[in-house]
Amino acid sequence: MTDTEEYHVILFDSIHHALRSEKILKEAGIPHKLIPVPRHISSDCGICLRFTADLRIRIEDALTGKVEIREIRPL
């Protein structure tokens, strides 16, 4: 991955949802990265999952109904 790619992030209200999502995405083989929530975005739990924008639909399909997501937004 390079810096020029467009990233989106998934925000959570709880770190446990973030970890659950990470597990699901790992099992599904969808590339993603756990990072601290960037300063310009606020979130209670402090970590988020970053992915390249082209994976958004696959990620939403994999997570919908399984974990509580606060928001998916561009980075």
Add this chain to the structure above:
Amino acid sequence: MAKIIDAKGLACPQPVLLTKKALEEENTVTVIVDNEPAVVNITRLGKTIGCTLQTEKKEDGTFQIHLSREVGERTAAPLDVSCAAGPLVIVISSDRMGRGDDELGYVLIRSFIHTMLSLEPLPQTLIFYNTGVKLTAKDSEVLDDLKKIEESGVSILVCGTCANYFGISNNLAVGAISNMYDITSTMAGAGRLVVP
């Protein structure tokens, strides 16, 4: 006319203290110093209190830092002065950050390493030992961050004994295999040693 402060030959933190005092009285100040750490510290002070800055390196090895700030602005800023003589060294002694919960510790260490990329200035050296070396292996989830850090000029030392112990010596993907001599002397020579 800018007030001129000659801070050559003064030991840290004197140049910063003089600059701060001068800026409480004047809006434009020029400071002359003869070492890079003083430039870094005065630049940091200037940015913290909202000055515009311009630094010139002179042929005699001194630096002239011109600071100016908006008239009327007089925010009291906490002094952030680093007087450490040696480089910043960060030691990753575990693939967890903190003790207590391994799952949480693994989240934290990944966040720490990712955030390290935005440190300014970057550390001179990163040292990995004990389970920390696992973060430098091919399957590491922070490999992309560590490669970027290494590309930025940070030296990465990986404990060879530790890699051998975990059977990953042939699986390392970033940094250079190192030994206790280099690790000990690098740690001993550090101005600041950060161990998350």
